[in-house]
Amino acid sequence: MNPRIGMVAGEPSGDLLAASVIEGLRAQAPDCVCAGIGGPAMQAAGFDAWYPMHALTVFGYADAFKRLPGLLSTYFGARNRWLRERPAVFVGVDAPDFNLRLEQRLRQAGVPTVHFVGPSIWAWRYERIHKIRAAVSHMLVLFPFEEEIYRKEGVPVTYVGHPLARRIPLQPDVAGARRALGLDPGARVLALLPGSRASEIRLLGPRFLQAAQRLLQRDPGLVVLVPMVNAQRRAEFEALLRRLPVPGLRLLQGAADAARPVAWDAMEAADAVLAASGTATLEAALFKKPMVISYVLSPAMRRLMEWKSGQARPYVPWVGLPNVLLRDFAVPELLQDEATPAALADAAWRALTDAPYAQDIARRFTALHQDLRRDTPALAARAILEQAGHGAG
Numbered sequence: 001m002n003p004r005i006g007m008v009a010g011e012p013s014g015d016l017l018a019a020s021v022i023e024g025l026r027a028q029a030p031d032c033v034c035a036g037i038g039g040p041a042m043q044a045a046g047f048d049a050w051y052p053m054h055a056l057t058v059f060g061y062a063d064a065f066k067r068l069p070g071l072l073s074t075y076f077g078a079r080n081r082w083l084r085e086r087p088a089v090f091v092g093v094d095a096p097d098f099n100l101r102l103e104q105r106l107r108q109a110g111v112p113t114v115h116f117v118g119p120s121i122w123a124w125r126y127e128r129i130h131k132i133r134a135a136v137s138h139m140l141v142l143f144p145f146e147e148e149i150y151r152k153e154g155v156p157v158t159y160v161g162h163p164l165a166r167r168i169p170l171q172p173d174v175a176g177a178r179r180a181l182g183l184d185p186g187a188r189v190l191a192l193l194p195g196s197r198a199s200e201i202r203l204l205g206p207r208f209l210q211a212a213q214r215l216l217q218r219d220p221g222l223v224v225l226v227p228m229v230n231a232q233r234r235a236e237f238e239a240l241l242r243r244l245p246v247p248g249l250r251l252l253q254g255a256a257d258a259a260r261p262v263a264w265d266a267m268e269a270a271d272a273v274l275a276a277s278g279t280a281t282l283e284a285a286l287f288k289k290p291m292v293i294s295y296v297l298s299p300a301m302r303r304l305m306e307w308k309s310g311q312a313r314p315y316v317p318w319v320g321l322p323n324v325l326l327r328d329f330a331v332p333e334l335l336q337d338e339a340t341p342a343a344l345a346d347a348a349w350r351a352l353t354d355a356p357y358a359q360d361i362a363r364r365f366t367a368l369h370q371d372l373r374r375d376t377p378a379l380a381a382r383a384i385l386e387q388a389g390h391g392a393g
Contacts, residue, residue, distance in 0.1 A: 002031040003388045006087035006111075007038060007047065008078070008102065010056030010095035013279060015039030017116065018093045020163050021384070022047055024377025029385055035087075037078060050078060056098055071098070079105055086111055088388035093117060096128075104135035112387040116140040116160075116380060122149060123324075129153050138387050140380050143325060144371060158383045161374025164279075168264070168286040170369055177269035181225070181252075188352055189223045190215065191266040191289075192249075194237065195276035196229040201236045203296040204276050209244040210341035211274065215348060216247060222352075224249040225270060227263040272351035272358070274344065277319050277333070285322040286369050288362040290351035291331050293320035294339045325368055330361065 005025065009018040019041035025032050026046065034046070039053030055074045079102055082090065090106050092099025094117040103113040118141045121128050132139070132155060139150050139157040150157035178185050192212060194204045212224050224246055228234035234253055241249070254262030263280060264287070267273055273284040273291040284291045318324045319333050332347045334340075350357065 002033070003029060003088035003385065004085075005032055005034045005384065005388065006082050006090040006106075007034050007036045007042070007093065008056075008091075008095065008099055009038050009042060009053060009093040010098055011053070012039065014094040014117070015041045015053055017163060018042050018047075018091075019045045020377045021091070021093070021116065021380045024379075024381030025384065027378065028381050032385075036082075037074065050081070056095060075102065078102070082106055082111065083109055088112075089114060089384055091116060091384055100128075100131055100135045104131070107135060107137060112137045114138045114140060114384050114387055117142060118146050118150065122146065129155070138383055140383060142372075145325075158379060159374075160376045160379040160383070162282070162372040163376045164283060164286055165369055165372035165374070166376065168283065168369075170366065170373075172268045172287045174269060177265055181250075181265060181269055183223060183269060187221060187223045188219055189225060189270045190348060190352060191263075191270035191273045191275075191284075192224055192226045193263060193266070193273065193275040193280045193284075194226070195278065195280075196233060198233070198236060200276050201233055201240070204294060204339070205237055205240045206244060207294070207296070207339055207341055207344060208274060209240060209246055211344035211348060212246045212249065213244065214341060214345035215352075218349060219352075220247075222248060225252060225266040226250070227252045227254075227261070227266045229263075272348060274348050274351075277321075277335075279321070282321040282325075285325075285365045286372075288365045288369075290354075290358045290361045291322070292344060292347040292351060293323070293331060293333045294344060295319065295335050296339050297336065322365070322368070325372075326364060330364055 007018055009015045015038060018038060022034050022042060022045040035048035035050060037051045037053060037056060038047045038049050043049050051074050089112045091114045092103050096119040099115060103115060107113045113136055115136045118139060119128055136155060139155050140160050141147055141157060142162045144159050147157050147159040175185055192208050194201055194208050216222050226249060228237060228251055234251060252262045252266055267284050267287045267289060270289060273289045275281050275284055275291055275293060277293050277295040281291060281293050319335060323330055334343050334347060
């Protein structure tokens with residue numbers, strides 16, 4: 001068996017997920033050939049990149065519109081090549097706007113299609129299920145509650161767990177992380193993660209820094225760790241720091257190709273986390289940290305999201321992934337006008353100082369971690385190779 005497998009990943013998180021799947025595929029089908037659109041992690045795993053991942057990476061609607069000609073060229077180039085040289089199976093990793101369109105066309109042409117990482121239809125635009133049903137032969141989902149949704153809607157589905165749950169240890173090494181960062185083992189430490197987008201730094205950064213200033217009034221010895229995703233975000237955050245100085249704050253920036261994200265060092269060393277809603281909150285949960293989740297949208301972006309989704313708010317009452325997964329407000333969410341420096345500081349202070357609360361959170365997050373911990377590469381590869389032996393379903 002020497003299956004040719006088409007793959008597309010359009011952003012760094014998808015690149016890492018796809019790379020783990022390629023490793024799983026090679027373990028089960030050593031001669032398989034994976035090619036398409038991908039990033040450096042996929043290429044390191046032996047992927048043949050026809051187009052680089054950054055051909056699809058866009059930041060917001062304005063950037064997508066500006067880059068539309070290039071996106072269309074990449075789409076039609078990859079699509080037409082796959083229609084000529086049909087793969088045994090196509091795997092779209094996240095990037096639903098691009099991949100579902102491509103999957104639908106390939107499936108119509110008789111190519112089985114697998115989509116890895118379900119769009120958050122449980123929160124926004126449930127009607128996308130109809131497009132998914134038409135485009136996808138088999139769905140691979142990261143979270144257990146998603147399996148029930150797709151099964152109910154008649155979409156073949158496999159829950160494969162979340163790869164982060166295998167990469168992050170069940171028992172965090174707080175002392176080791178503090179030694180690596182040169183921190184006092186007895187210090188009180190807050191990891192502050194304002195996000196990886198310029199808009200997040202602009203809208204959340206000042207609130208987070210003012211909250212940190214308030215926390216330092218309560219504990220002048222508090223250490224604040226702020227990991228930066230790249231040099232550009234760091235420069236933007238440093239500009240805020242000049243206006244809103246926080247004594248004891250340490251900026252951390254790792255190498256772009258580091259095997260372990262620098263944010264993980266900060267979270268593992270911390271007593272608590274103040275974070276923008278997103279994947280970082282799931283990572284903080286896997287490190288068993290009490291946290292405060294926050295997010296702020298500009299009025300224009302909020303109107304655009306409401307227009308595109310037809311919703312003023314998500315279907316579920318929670319925004320942060322840990323709360324969505326636990327189906328409970330296990331940790332506080334301070335969003336929009338509620339995200340005041342005073343409210344953020346009060347919630348973060350409880351996370352830093354309330355030991356019984358932190359212990360209960362650690363217990364709940366440990367159970368969550370165990371639930372998400374699966375052999376994701378092997379499970380995903382098995383489902384993909386099964387589809388490679390089928391016609392379009």
